[in-house]
Amino acid sequence: MSRKFLALILILLLSLCVAGLSSAQDGPVRVAIILPSSTTDLSWSQALYDAAVAVQTEMGGEEAVEIAVSENTWDVTAAADAMRGYAEEGYNIVIAHGTQYGSSLFELASEFPDTSFAWGTSSDAGMDAGLTNVFAYDVRAQQGGYINGCMAGLLTESGVIGVVGPVPAGDAILYNNGFEQGVNACNPAAEVLVAYTGSFGDTALAAETANTQIAAGADVLTGSAQQVPGAIDAIEAAGGYWFSTDVDQAPNWPETVVASMAYDFSGVIEDIIAKRASGVNGGTAYELNLEDGVTMVYNEALEGVPAEVWEAGRQAEADIRSGVVYPLAVLPEEPFRIAIVMPSATTDLAWSQAGYDALVEIQQQLGGEDAVEIAYTEGMFDVTAAAEALRGYAEDGYDLVIAHGTQYGTSLFELAPDYPETAFAWGTATDTGVDQGLTNIYAYEAGAEQGGYVNGVMAAMLSEAGTIGIVGPVPAGDALLYINGFQQGVLATNPDANILLAYTGSFGDTALAAETANTQISAGADVLTGSAQQVPGAIDAVQAVGGYWFGTQSDQSGNWPETVVASQVYNWTPVVGSMIENVLKGTLGGEAFNLTLNNGGLEIVYGGVEVPQEIIDAANAAIAGIQSGEIVVQQELPEA
Amino acid sequence: MTGSSMTLDQILVEALALMFLYSTPYLFAALGEVFAQRSGVLNLGVEGIMLMGAFSGIYVISSKGLGQEPMVGLLVAMLVGGLMGLAMAVVSVTFKAEQGISGIGFTLFGLGLSSLLFKSLAGGVITAQGEGFQAVTIPILSDLPVIGKIFFQQNVLVYVAFALVPISVWILNRTTWGLQIRAVGQNPAAADAMGVNVDRVRYSTVILGGVLAGIAGASLSIAVTPIFQENMTAGRGFIAVALVYFGGWSPWRVMAGALLFAIANNLQIWAQILDVQIVGQSIPPNLLIMAPYILTIAVLVFARQRKRLEPAALTKPFMRGEN
Amino acid sequence: MMTRRLFGQRARLSAADLVVWIVPLVAVLLALAVGALLLLALGANPIEAYSVMLDGAFGDQAALFRTLTRATPLLLIAIGICIAFRGGVINIGAEGQLFVGAVSATAFSLAAGPTIPAPWIAILTLLVGFLGGAAWGAIPGILKARFDVNEILTTVMMNQIAIQLLLFLLSGPMIDPEQIRQGTRISQSAQLPESSWLPRLAPPSQLHLGLFIGLAAAIVIYVLLWRTTLGYRIRAVGLSKDAARYAGISVPRYLTLALILSGGLAGLAGSVEVTGVTHRMVEGFAVGYGFSGIVVALFGRLHPLGAIPSAFLFGALLVGAEKMQRTIQVPSATVIALQGLVVIFVVSSELLVRRWTARRQARALPSAPVLPGVPASASHQEVSA
Structure with missing residues (x-):
């Protein structure tokens, strides 16, 4: 009996599958799109519509993909009706192109499980709500904003840049925030004039706003929403430049638009169609970023833009892609107060300086002292004194208090519960104290072995003597980690190399480091490396004999350009940026960050030494190998 | 963000110059509305007429459209505005329709039709940079400090708009037609008894109002902001109607209202871009954007109201023997 | 009073009643005929377009419910507009009053939701919405009564102020904490607690209890305006300020009251929409309802009961036109132009109705006033011929 029943169910299921498959193959994929504004708005709505049409063309025209559009659906109730209508009419994919449509979309999705719904900007694909037929897409508009801002900062002659915003919300504010950071980072002297029109479609008001900014001296402008044509026209009339977002606006204003951040939603639409074809109706949250879905379009035919501006734009794009630069989604409304407690000095050319420099850099990116206030206590080798300093900063109401030393961990875990409103961070560490119920601690560490390996590869090739010295602290x-990675790099390149490793037992004993280096040099070493704030002594010693040095933690080439070949630089800026962003969003801890070559937290920075090309090639190969996972650098040295 | 290095008087000069430019569309539309209302017709369709004028004007002049001279564009906008005014007159004068609602009908129709024409004829944003009316610099005077920039480097249509103010006053107060307009607006039955053709007078004013609203729209699209985008007037037509009440039906005071509104709006933009702070806090932009509207109401509350010019028969259709 | 004739005790359907309803319908058809030319120009088949439209508005139960859902806020706004226009004030400010009502209701529901038990929180939320709209309506009311500031001006301006206020609140003090956490920062409030949602009448459709609130409000306001002293005074002021003053009625008080009640109903519409449909305030909430509400009121001959079929018709027009856009893929602007045409044609057809009824009245009751239309605005003197 039950077997028969089972068989019946099986047959039923099978026939359903066949029916599903055949119906999927029959007829076109029917895509319905609900847009807040018009398909020709040169902005948000047009970006999606154009993508849908592109997908349609690519997949074989109307026979393959059928597109229906409801445009200018400002009213959320009308949008809900439209979504329902499309679902009832049997559309396969209903895309609601506005965050405001989310509530209605979730209601409908449970009712029409066979229809796929997509919405953005959002990262919520409804999995928590138990939905399996919702896609979400999010846009990191701040990235393109940053690139545009950087270029605008370098392009402006008057030093004044205008931003014509619609309302301070949504992806417009992400873009504007990124833009301001880009200007700050590339030209801190430039002034950014931000004004909102309070509307999305008031072209004339956008023009007036632009003209007012031009009257205030602006020669470069940007802005978003479908109102911008008015503003672009105004800046064109004034002979200035414009940076666009959402779609490439250069075709309409080839003499004025310098660069555009263009959204390309076609990847998302294609993937949704493909997922459906394989029987998956939802469950993916897409993120459009520079890697995928956000394209920078540089209007290089434009005359009069200096080469350095294009270069800076491309550099900023590369830096964001690699993670070296991290544009924040949120900007602090009042000065964000960061305190850091560190074992050595802010100028130690090593661990402490790397941490402090990151704070200064993020301060500049976010707009100087009005945006970020930095307090630091240096030379805190005494853990008790450090704990006092940490507590003091927490008492003073700092937003983020950084314990920049592994040794501070115990005290930090003790005092963090007393200040639940304060976010703490410590490194190097991986433990955020979640197991102990702590929710306000971030941890960070550096995958120093990775850069160590790269340095090691170069050192082995550069050493004529085949003897390499390492001056370690403890x-x-x-x-x-660094020293272990370095050794692996050396031995992988020259298995016969002679490695002389010595620890000074101290972090700051410069004289001892010099003595150690000199000893290694006498032992035949011609290439050395080392770690901690003691290394200046060692580098001096190497310079004296004309040898080569590889640095870590900070860029050490400044004082010894002829000696320092390359440094592995810790770039804490993206980590600090992420932490600030999280704190501004209300999350005070619980995340562990790791600097790697992949996420841009580790960089190899060359000094003034003329390095043969083959060595640079080898270093780049090592970096690529580590990034791709082909080369695995162990944190522990394999037992010999 | 740091404050701009401009001094307050520099800012004021810029703001005053922009005030004249941006008050122009309001002024054209509001003057047209003054004529209509003085004859007893409330035309709430100004917004729709402005949109049609704005589109037709730029489509005629833009190289993306017909590529004609600015003057031709202006004439076409006037024609289109006049036709819309004629239609409004047919509805509100001949068919005696309720004026507020028919105006809203024309606003919707103008909004829809202008967007449709825009989509099907132009297909996307139209610009007319350098093709529309340009700013003229009046020799010698434009070089004067301060006032040169404010008064003598404006767009042609700005001068036309402000010249229309005294002309309107003269027409209304010194011509037979003006007398008829006022009579028809005050007491149509009496005017009718004296042999004035009430309907014909109202047709003339509503059509004139349409023509001026058409110019208002075109002044936006071919002079002030040489561009067209769907719904580009964004409520300016309604503000123009409100300004007629602000000015108590007097062209001079309507002008004052247009200037007040324009300067307030421009100053709030300045406050935003200079990041003006109150007790160390930036003012949220949305609160600044409200300011011109609040100010307009406040000024009206504190200014002495004069309703001397109020047309008694406003919004009332005239039906012989029934009023 | 003509309206009593229309909606009063007489149940017998007379030829006059038929004309009153048939003429506007013919006008709608004529408007659609002109719209057909537009559709032809766009390359669409008008017959197909209009049958889709009809189907979208009334085609099946779901469509009908959709129409009713859309009609609900329009009805409430229109009833409010009736009070204002009957009381001699031209309230263009329903849009702003609706926003303020909805936003105060949302704030109240979010703040008090956890502490007040189920049916009461919903009732109080609606009440707060009413009060919010009433307060926003009171401002132009007081300005008109005390300072003689024209209400068209103030209400137009206050719509803009309300929109910016809404944007400010939704992107700042009232923003959904989730929006901050996710970093998306879309202007919307948190979701209202379920205890303040209005019950849905026929899930999965969005039709909610608000429909009956609207119908009840229509009856209440009808009774208020035509069966109470208060209503009589409001209408008296609307018909003639001078006459009202002679009769010892405090004109400023009733002007203000008319605007307060009118704003209150718009605020109620907003809170009904937020508790019944969207469950949160969001940018893009009830856009354009304020203006549609005015048109609905005028279509309903400024009578609260007349507003019922009128709101239904307009809800159908909106819902059907949206379906037309979805199915035939004409630009949304077509729909707007079409609405404009319908308004223009119907309002023009009034003359025929008026002539017809005037002729009848001339036979029966020579001095009876013509159809109400818009009564003389309180600021305008009656003209005696």
Whole structure:
């Protein structure tokens, strides 16, 4: 009996599958799109519509993909009706192109499980709500904003840049925030004039706003929403430049638009169609970023733009892609107060300086002292004193208090619960204290072995003597990781190399480091490396004999350009940026960050030494190998 | 963000110059509405007529459209505005329709039709940079400090708009037609008894109002902001109607209202871009954007109201023997 | 009073009643005929377009419910507009009053939701919405009564102020904490607690209890305006300020009251929409309802009961036109132009109705006033011929 029943169900299921498959193959994929504004708005709505048409063309025209559009659906109730209508009429994919449509979309999705719904900007694909037929797409508009801002900052002659915003919300504010950061980062002297029109479609008001900014001296403008044609026209009349977002606006204003951040939603639409074809109706949250879905279009035919501006734009794009630069989605409304407690000095050319420099850099990116206030306590080798400093900053109401030393962990875990409103961070560490119920601690560490490996490869090739010295502080923390990675790099390149490793037992004893280096040099070493704030002594010693040095933690080439070949630089800026962003969004801890070559947290920075091309090639190959996972650098040295 | 290095008087000069430019569309539309209302017709369709004028004007002049001279564009906008005014007159004068609602009908129709024409004829944003009316610099005077920039480097249509103010006053107060307009607006039955053709007078004013609203729209699209985008007037027609009440039906005071509204709006933009702060806090932009509207109401509350010019028969259709 | 004739005790359907309803319908058809030319120009088949439209508005139960859902806020706004226009004030400010009502209701529901038990929180939320709209309506009311500031001006301006206020609140003090956490920062409030939602009448459709609130409000306001002293005074002021003053009625008080009640109903419409349909305030909430509400009121001959079929018709027009856009893929602007045409044609057809009824009245009751239309605005003197 039950077997028969089972068989019946099986047959039923099978026939359903066949029916599903055949119906999927029959007729076109029917896509319905609900847009807040018009398909020709040169902005948000047009970006999606154009993508849908592109997908349609690519997949074989109307026979393959059928597109229906409801445009200018400002009213959310009308949008809900439209979504329902499309679902009832049997459309396969209903895309609601506005965050405001989310509530209605979730209601409908449970009712029409066979229809796929997509919405954006959002990262919520409804999995928590138990929905399996919702796609979400999010846009990191701040990235393109940053690139545009950087270029605008370098392009402006008057030093004044205008931003014509619609309302301070949504992806417009992400873009504007990114833009301001880009200007700050590339030209801190430039002034950004922000004004909102309070509307999305008031072209004339956008023009008036632009003209007012031009009257205030602006020669470069940007802005978003379908109102911008008015503003672009105004800046064109004034002979200035415009940076666009959402779609490439250069075809309409080839003499004025310098660069555009263009959304390309076609990848998302294609993937949704493909997923449906394979029987998956939802469950993916897409993110459009520079890697995928956000394209920078540089209007290089434009005359009069200096080469350095194009270069800076491309550099900023590369830096964001690699993670070296991290544009924040949110900007602090009042000064964000960061305090850092560190074992050594802000100028130690090593661990402490790397941390402090990151704070200064993020301060500049976010708009200077009005945006970020930095307090620091240096030379805190005494853990008790450090704990006092941490507590003091928490008492003073700092937003983020950074314990920049592994040794501060115990005290931090003790005092963090007393200040639940304060976010703390410590490194190098991986433990955020979640197991102990702590929710306000971030942890960060550096994958120092990766850059160590790269340095090691170069050192092995550069050393004529085949003898390489390492001046370590104590065999612990990131110094140990670095040294282990370095050795692996050396031995992978020259298995016969002679590695002379010595620890000074101290972090700051410069004289001892010099003595150690000199000893290694006498032992035949012609290439050396080392870690911690003691290394200046060692580098000096290497310079004296004309040898080569590889640095870590900070860029050490400044004082010894002829000696320092390359440094592995810790770039904490993206980590600090992420933490600030999270704190502004109300999350005070619970995340562990790791600097790697992949996420841009680690960079190899060359000094003034003329390095043979083959060595640079080898270094780049090592970096690529580590990034792709082909080369695995162990944190512990394999037992010999 | 740091404050701009401009001094307050520099800012004021810029703001005053922009005030004249941006008050122009309001002024054209509001003057047209003054004529209509003085004859007893409330035309709430100004917004729709402005949109049609704005589209037709730029489509005629833009190289993306017909590529004609600016003057031709202006004439076409006037024609289109006049036709819309004629239609409004047919509805509100001949068919005696309720004026507020028919105006809203014309606003919707103008909004829809202008967007449709825009989509099907132009297909996308139209610009007319350098093709429309340009700013003229009046020799010698434009070089004067301060006032040169404010008064003598404006767009042609700005001068036309402000010249229309005294002309309107003269027409209304010194011509037979003006007398008829006022009579028809005050007491149509009496005017009718004296042999004035009430309907004909109202047709003339509503059509004139349409023509001026058409110019208002065109002044936006071919002079002030040489561009067209769907719904580009964004409520300016309604503000123009409100300004007629602000000015108590007097062209001079309507002009004052247009200037007040324009300067307030421009100053709020300045406040935003200079990041004006109150007790160390930036003012949220949406609160600044409200300011011109609040100010307009406040000024009206504190200014002495004069309703001397109020047309008693406003909004009332005239039906012989029934009023 | 003509309206009593229309909606009063007489149940017998007379030829006059038929004309009153048939003429506007013919006008709608004529408007659609002109619209057909537009559709032809766009390359669409008008017959197909209009049958889709009809189907979208009334085609099946779901469509009908959709129409009713859309009609609900329009009805409430229109009833409010009736009070204002009957009381001699031209309230263009329903849009702003609706926003303020909805936003105060949302704030109240979010704040008090956890502490007040189920049916009461919903009732109080609606009440707060009413009060919010009433307060926003009181401002132009007081300005008109005390300072003689024209209400068209103030209400037009206050719509803009309300929109910016809404944007400010939704992107700042009232923003959904989730929007901050996700970093998306879309202007919307948090979702209202379920205890303040209005019950849905026929899930999965969005039709909610608000429909009956609207119908009840229509009856209440009808009774208020025509069966109470208060209503009589409001209408008296609307018909003639001078006459009202002679009769010892405090004109400023009733002007203000008319605007307060009118704003209150718009505010109620907003809170009904937020508790019944959207469950949160969001940018893009009830856009354009304020203006549609005015048109609905005038279509309903400024009578609260007349507003019922009128709101239904307009809801159908909106819903049907949206379906037309979806199915035939004409630009949304077509729909707007079409609405404009319908308004223009119907309002023009009034003359025929008026002539017809005037002729009848001339036979029966020589001095009876013509159809109400818009009564003389309170600021305008009656003209005696």
